[in-house]
Amino acid sequence: MNFVSVRIITGDVARLVDFYERATGVPASWSNEDFAEIRTASATLAIGSTRTVPLFAPGSARPADNHSVIIEFLVDDVDRTHKNLTDFVTDFVNEPTTMPWGNRALLFRDPDGNLINFFTPVTPDAIEKFAR
Structure with a gap:
């Protein structure tokens, strides 16, 4: 699968x-x-x-009603990406923050209120985890 x-x-x-x-x-x-x-x-x-x-199934999904899922994107430089987003993103949940698991993360909402996390691995373990 x-x-x-x-x-x-x-x-x-x-x-x-x-x-x-x-x-x-x-x-x-x-x-x-x-x-x-x-x-x-x-x-x-x-x-x-x-x-x-x-x-699929009538009534099975409702728009702008997500309260449990975060959509995540790996980016090269979350701080630079944050600067680029400030021109049009209006709902930042946090500024770039280094998380305990080693990613520097930026959380914001799309126009429907869905949470989005742009992140960059910054610790050696996190960098290794996401190495391609």
């Missing part, structure tokens, strides 16, 4: 795709107006419209 993607259901696909394209620097691949993907080397962030939910 391979973990492939995380999908966000939203009421405004274009707005959320624009946000993630700007935040990650990765252009989206659009299937149609209801579905787009931000593809990275290791995983994909899929963004789907509320109109796609009934295709």
Whole structure:
């Protein structure tokens, strides 16, 4: 089995795709107006419209209602990335902070309120863990 993607259901696909394209620097691949993907080397962030939910199971997902998941992206330099995000991210949860497990992390919210963590490994163990 391979973990492939995380999908966000939203009421405004274009707005959320624009946000993630700007935040990650990765252009989206659009299937149609209801579905787009931000593809990275290791995983994909899929963004789907509320109109796609009934295709799976009606009422099974609600947009802008996430209170338990953090979407994480490994970045080269979280401090530099933070500076680049200040032009359009309005909801920073914290400034770059070195965590006990060795990552320097920046937590913020996307326009739907989903938590996003951009992080850079900074301790030798964390660097080794994420070495490619």
